Amino acid sequence: MEKLNIMIVGVGGQGTLLASRVLGNVAMKMDHDVKVSEVHGMSQRGGSVVTYVKMGKKVYSPIIEKGEADIIIAFERLEALRWIGYLKKDGTLILNDQRIDPMPVITGNAKYPESIVEKIKNNFANVVAIDALEIAKQCGNIKAVNTVLLGLLAKSTAIDKQVWIESLKQNVPSKALEVNLKAFEAGYMDNGY
Amino acid sequence: MKKLMLGNEAVARGAFEAGVTVAAAYPGTPSTEITENIAKYDEIYAEWSPNEKVALEVAVGASIAGARSICSMKHVGLNVAADPLFTASYTGVNGGLVIMVADDPGMHSSQNEQDSRFYARGSKVPMLEPSDSQECKDYVKKAFEISEKYDTPVIVRLSTRVSHSQSVVETSDRIDFKLRDYVKNPGKFVMMPAMARKRHVEVEKRMADLRDFSNTEELNRIEWGSKDIGVITSGIAYQYAREVFGDVSYLKLGMVYPLPDKLIKEFASQVKTLYVIEELEPFIEDFVKSLGIKTIGKDILPVMGEYSASLLSDKIFGKNKESVNVTDEEIPVRPPVMCPGCPHRGMYYVLKKLKLTVSGDIGCYTLGALPPTQSMDTCICMGASIGAAHGMEKARGTEFGKKTVAILGDSTFIHSGITGLIDIVYNKGNSTVIILDNSITGMTGHQHNPTTGFTIKGEPAKQVDLEKLCKAVGIERVRIADPFNLKEFEKVVKEEIEAEESSVIISQRPCALLKHVKFEGTLRINRDKCKKCKLCMSVGCPAIVDKGDHIEVNEALCVGCTLCTKVCNFDAFEKAGE
Numbered sequence: 001m002e003k004l005n006i007m008i009v010g011v012g013g014q015g016t017l018l019a020s021r022v023l024g025n026v027a028m029k030m031d032h033d034v035k036v037s038e039v040h041g042m043s044q045r046g047g048s049v050v051t052y053v054k055m056g057k058k059v060y061s062p063i064i065e066k067g068e069a070d071i072i073i074a075f076e077r078l079e080a081l082r083w084i085g086y087l088k089k090d091g092t093l094i095l096n097d098q099r100i101d102p103m104p105v106i107t108g109n110a111k112y113p114e115s116i117v118e119k120i121k122n123n124f125a126n127v128v129a130i131d132a133l134e135i136a137k138q139c140g141n142i143k144a145v146n147t148v149l150l151g152l153l154a155k156s157t158a159i160d161k162q163v164w165i166e167s168l169k170q171n172v173p174s175k176a177l178e179v180n181l182k183a184f185e186a187g188y189m190d191n192g193y
Numbered sequence: 194m195k196k197l198m199l200g201n202e203a204v205a206r207g208a209f210e211a212g213v214t215v216a217a218a219y220p221g222t223p224s225t226e227i228t229e230n231i232a233k234y235d236e237i238y239a240e241w242s243p244n245e246k247v248a249l250e251v252a253v254g255a256s257i258a259g260a261r262s263i264c265s266m267k268h269v270g271l272n273v274a275a276d277p278l279f280t281a282s283y284t285g286v287n288g289g290l291v292i293m294v295a296d297d298p299g300m301h302s303s304q305n306e307q308d309s310r311f312y313a314r315g316s317k318v319p320m321l322e323p324s325d326s327q328e329c330k331d332y333v334k335k336a337f338e339i340s341e342k343y344d345t346p347v348i349v350r351l352s353t354r355v356s357h358s359q360s361v362v363e364t365s366d367r368i369d370f371k372l373r374d375y376v377k378n379p380g381k382f383v384m385m386p387a388m389a390r391k392r393h394v395e396v397e398k399r400m401a402d403l404r405d406f407s408n409t410e411e412l413n414r415i416e417w418g419s420k421d422i423g424v425i426t427s428g429i430a431y432q433y434a435r436e437v438f439g440d441v442s443y444l445k446l447g448m449v450y451p452l453p454d455k456l457i458k459e460f461a462s463q464v465k466t467l468y469v470i471e472e473l474e475p476f477i478e479d480f481v482k483s484l485g486i487k488t489i490g491k492d493i494l495p496v497m498g499e500y501s502a503s504l505l506s507d508k509i510f511g512k513n514k515e516s517v518n519v520t521d522e523e524i525p526v527r528p529p530v531m532c533p534g535c536p537h538r539g540m541y542y543v544l545k546k547l548k549l550t551v552s553g554d555i556g557c558y559t560l561g562a563l564p565p566t567q568s569m570d571t572c573i574c575m576g577a578s579i580g581a582a583h584g585m586e587k588a589r590g591t592e593f594g595k596k597t598v599a600i601l602g603d604s605t606f607i608h609s610g611i612t613g614l615i616d617i618v619y620n621k622g623n624s625t626v627i628i629l630d631n632s633i634t635g636m637t638g639h640q641h642n643p644t645t646g647f648t649i650k651g652e653p654a655k656q657v658d659l660e661k662l663c664k665a666v667g668i669e670r671v672r673i674a675d676p677f678n679l680k681e682f683e684k685v686v687k688e689e690i691e692a693e694e695s696s697v698i699i700s701q702r703p704c705a706l707l708k709h710v711k712f713e714g715t716l717r718i719n720r721d722k723c724k725k726c727k728l729c730m731s732v733g734c735p736a737i738v739d740k741g742d743h744i745e746v747n748e749a750l751c752v753g754c755t756l757c758t759k760v761c762n763f764d765a766f767e768k769a770g771e
Contacts, residue, residue, distance in 0.1 A: 012529065024197050024359055034197060035325075036359040039301060040222055040638065045560065046735055047529035060435040062358035065503040067516035082524050085516040100747065101738050102527035107565045107730070108739060110525035123519050133749060142749060 003056035004032075004157075005064045009083045010075025011100050012049045015146035018171065019073070020051040022150055025167040026159060027055040037062035048079060048102075071156070073149050075132075076100050077116045084120055092126040094152050094192075096145060098133050128152060128192035135186050141176065144183035151187020161188065198362045200355040203326035204293055205230030206362065207333030208263045211289070212370025213237055215255035217248040219608065220637040221267030222302035223356040224295035228265050229640070232649045236367065241640055241649045244575070244608040245270035249277045249292065256290035256346075257382055259373035261337055265293035268309050269574065273609070275312065278346070282316045283392040284382050285344035285399075287373050289337035292318075295351040298472045299499035302353075302636075304555065304574065306497065308473040309350050313450035317396050319403050320348040320450040321412060322428040326360040332447060335412065343399050343406070350449065352472065354429045354499070400451060408455045412447030415460055423464025425457065425477060425488070429500075434470045436502040437509065452480045461486045468509070472500050531560050533736045534705030534712060534754035536631050539676035541566040542732050542760070543683045544598065549690070552582035554601035554610070557635040557704075565733035569600075576601065576609030582624045583617050591623055595690050600627045604634040604642040607657065611666070617695045618667035625689045625696050628659060629676075632703040639706070663697040670696035677702055679759050705752060712753035715769040717746050722765040729757040729766075 006023060010016045020036050027034035032055040039049050052064045069087050073094045074080030080095050087093060097117065104110035113119075121127050132148040139148070147168065154164045165181065172180045198206065204227045208216060216239040218228035232239040242248035245266040252264035266274060271294045281290070294312070297303040313320035319339060323332045329351070336347040380388050407413060422441035426434045431445050444460040446452065461467050461481070469478040469490040478490040493508050494500075506512045531537055537558045544551055544561075545568045553559060553569035554577060562569035571581055578599040586594030601610050606628050617624050634640040641647045646656035663671045670692055674685045682700070689696040703710050720743055729737055729744065736750035737757060748769055758766045 011527065013532070028195070028197050028361070034359075034361060036197070037354060038199075038357050038359070040225075040357055045529035045532060045557065045636075046527075048527040059360070060432040061502045062354060062360070062429075062432065063501050065501060066514040068514070078525065078527070081519065082527075084519050087517070089517055098749075100750070101735075102525050103530050103564060103733075103735060104525045104528075106735060106738055109564070110523070112525065113520065113522055119519050123517050 003054070005069045006053040006071045006073065007064055007069045007083060007086055008051040008053065008073045008075070009079045010049055011079065012045055012047050014075045015143060016049055016051055016075060019146040019150055020053055021171045022164070022167045023053045025171060026163055027053070029163050029167065030055070030159060032056060033059045035059045035062040048082060050083060071153065073153055075145065075149065078102065078112060080120065081113060081116045084124070087124060089124070090126070091124070092128065092156055093120060093124060094149060094156070095127065095129045096132040096149055097129045098131070128156070130187070130190055130192040132187065135190065136183055139179055139183040139186055141179040141183070144180050147172075147180040147183040148187035151184040152190060152192060154184070155188050194364050196362055196364060197359045198326045199226055199357060199359050200323070200326045200329045200351060201226035201357070202230045203329035203362045204265070204333050204349070204351070205234070206364055207330035208291075209234045209237065210330070210365055210367050211261055211334045211337045212368045213261045213263050214370075215252065215260050215262040216240070216264070217242045217251040217262075218265040219243070219245045219248050219270060220634055220640040221270050222637055223297060223353040224265050224267045224270070224293060224351070225637045225640065226356070227293055228649065231263070239649050241642060243643055245274040246276060249274040249281070252290055252292070253277055253281045256286045256288045257284070258287065259375050260288040261370050262288060263291045263293065266295070267303065268294055268296045268307050269303060269305065270294070271309055271312055273575070278312065278318065279316045280384050281346050282318050283384055283389055283396055285395070286340055286346060287375070289340035290346040291333060291336045291340060292346055292348045293351065294348055295353070295356050296473070297353050299353065304572065306473060308476060309348070310449055310474070310476045313348050317400055318346050318348055319343070319448065320350055321447055322350045322449045323355060323447065324428055324431045324445070325355065326358070326362045328447065329355065330362055332412070343403055345399055350428070352429050404451045404454070407448050407451050407453040410448060413453050413456055414445055414447070415456070416443040416445060418442050420464050422466050422468065423460055424468045424470055425460065425481065426470040427477065428472070430470045430472050433500050433502045433505050437505040446477065449477065452477060454484055457481055458484060458486065470494070470500075470505065528563055529560060530563070530735050531557060531733075532705055533734055533750050534710070534752040536676050536700070536702035536704065537561060537629060538732055538734065539679055539682060539702070539756055540600070540627065540629065540700050541568050542679060543676070543686055544568045546683065547686060550585065550593070550597040552578045552585065552597060552599040554578035554605050556602040556605055556629070558600060558602060558629055565731070575605055576613055579610050579613030579624070579626055580616060582626070583613065583620070583622045586622055586624055594623045598625045598627055598686070598690065600629060602635065603628060603630045603632070603644045603659065606659070607643050611662070614663065614668065614697070615666045622695050623693065625686070625698065627698045627700050630659060630699050630701045633707060635704050639704070659699055668695055668697050670694060671699065672696070673699045673701055675702055676700045677754070677756055677759070705754060713755070713768070714753045715746070715748045715751045716753055716755070716757070716766045717748065717769040718744055719765050719767050722763050724763050726762070728760050728762065732756055732760055
């Protein structure tokens with residue numbers, strides 16, 4: 001593999017950091033150079049958050065630029081729309097089809113865009129949507145949205161499933177491991193829509 | 194062993210490997226994880242100090258006593274610690290002393306975008322700047338060697354992208370650093386005029402030696418490529434430059450103060466076109482120009498914000514990255530908000546209702562300046578709320594003062610609010626100060642502080658009694674109120690702003706994200722009872738959503754704090770699932 005650029009976008013508090021940890025760990029196991037750039041602090045409080053994961057032979061900048069992402073994992077529809085310009089024309093969007101209204105929409109100062117998935121599908125061929133929140137609920141923990149999405153991602157990469165599972169085991173607290181493995185499996189088995 | 198590490202975690206590893214035994218810090222994004230990670234090593238004594246000045250003094254003391262010590266802070270923290278810094282430069286060290294400072298270009302989580310490199314020059318202390326996690330670890334170890342060899346504190350400068358990016362680090366073992374002997378030496382460590390004059394001479398000698406060192410040191414290295422273009426760069430900017438310029442020649446500066454004049458001259462003489470690529474101020478560029486060398490830099494590149502490969506490629510080569518535009522409609526922004534269940538929300542509901550002037554401070558509660566609460570008038574720096582409220586009252590009189598409150602968190606109060614409070618008592622102010630005691634340092638991600646009763650290592654500690662402390666400095670009226678008891682809280686605030694003397698209200702309720710905080714479960718709205726008056730929207734909870742024809746609770750966000758039920762006149766909220 002020459003290079004693989006993955007972005008994880010969502011809303012602060014949705015568990016994007018754990019997803020990036022797992023992903024970075026997977027890259028390490030594959031013996032790639034890897035950089036993961038995260039956002040901490042102020043912008044985490046329910047704000048728009050983005051994590052960049054870059055792997056390849058040699059990685060310089062930790063940031064992925066517009067039109068450079070091979071895969072975007074969006075934890076929320078509006079965030080998918082906000083960052084979609086970073087996806088390569090032939091890149092893949094993995095979308096948790098969930099809506100979380102930002103404060104300007106809640107207060108009536110802005111409108112939540114309509115038919116986001118259609119708009120993206122009109123421009124990109126590889127879009128996989130999934131209701132990860134519902135699947136996470138069925139698995140027993142609403143917070144396992146991130147591992148459901150990782151399951152879906154795992155299937156779309158050429159990286160061995162066992163590598164992912166090992167990485168989950170190393171990064172998820174032992175109390176929550178069982179639910180998360182179940183959620184990962186559910187995501188892996190799902191074909192999205 | 195190879196490990197993926199945050200820059201901050203790699204700094205901690207570097208401190209560990211260098212044999213550090215004392216570490217002190219005050220949390221501040223993007224520097225916080227340095228000391229959180231150091232605290233995991235049993236071999237190192239670590240502490241959260243009340244503020245950065247104290248933290249540096251602790252590290253200075255440890256160094257004088259013969260230990261290798263490290264002190265970490267964000268860029269604005271170095272303003273607070275500047276006093277000991279400038280004189281520690283004169284005293285020099287015994288055991289090595291390293292000061293970590295993390296700048297925040299782009300202001301992800303800060304109130305300004307100051308460039309810490311000027312502190313190195315101002316205080317005559319050498320400064321290193323790593324570009325990735327491996328260098329974070331290596332440079333910290335190197336910094337200790339420089340510190341002891343040249344008898345000086347050493348600053349290592351990080352930026353948000355270096356602190357908060359993970360990259361691969363090769364770890365090694367901890368060295369066995371033996372405490373250096375402690376010998377009484379007032380000529381070196383007592384900085385009275387007579388001694389300090391002699392030490393200043395030593396500082397100037399040291400700077401001359403360090404300039405020579407900078408020219409020969411491998412921290413500053415040339416990577417030869419095509420000589421059509423030469424790029425002088427450092428820190429994270431090196432990584433962006435590498436992506437954009439490709440196979441040209443680079444002078445990568447790992448030591449940004451003092452800068453290597455001879456090396457720069459030699460490099461510049463061999464390349465056709467020279468660029469200096471650095472975030473924020475033209476610190477390196479001005480130096481290069483002072484050597485009579487022509488260079489391209491801030492004439493085309495900004496002094497504001499973060500750089501990126503695409504910014505450089507656009508400004509330097511006029512190339513824009515191609516990307517697909519899906520829609521022309523405006524995409525609503527998603528600013529950070531106070532969490533569902535946040536105790537500050539109850540307080541802001543009251544402050545907004547009473548239409549008070551709010552002198553604010555630094556913490557999660559600064560988010561109260563944004564919609565929907567929009568209740569904060571000022572926010573300057575840590576602890577400024579109290580002094581500023583006092584100044585407002587002195588400028589506009591007691592009546593204005595009675596419509597003004599200062600608000601700040603428990604940790605911010607201990608950091609530097611207490612001195613402002615003493616000022617109010619001493620100088621006969623009438624201000625009302627609200628201390629938001631949420632049992633933790635919130636915004637930086639839950640660090641203990643002197644009011645929480647635990648140390649950085651989670652050991653039980655004595656707890657500052659805020660009520661007694663305020664009384665001890667002379668505040669007669671100290672009230673404790675629960676911000677979720679809206680009626681009572683409003684009554685207390687009204688009484689205290691009306692009082693003809695200064696007062697403190699301790700707004701007491703733990704952060705909703707603390708593990709021990711349990712609520713009764715998610716709520717929903719009974720649509721038969723809801724009259725759509727939208728009064729509940731005024732608490733500004735992100736879990737309550739106006740769907741146009743009805744109001745709805747987002748069950749994935751709601752934690753069940755029940756603040757909304759206290760403003761609803763129709764009893765429309767009920768437990769979900771009932």
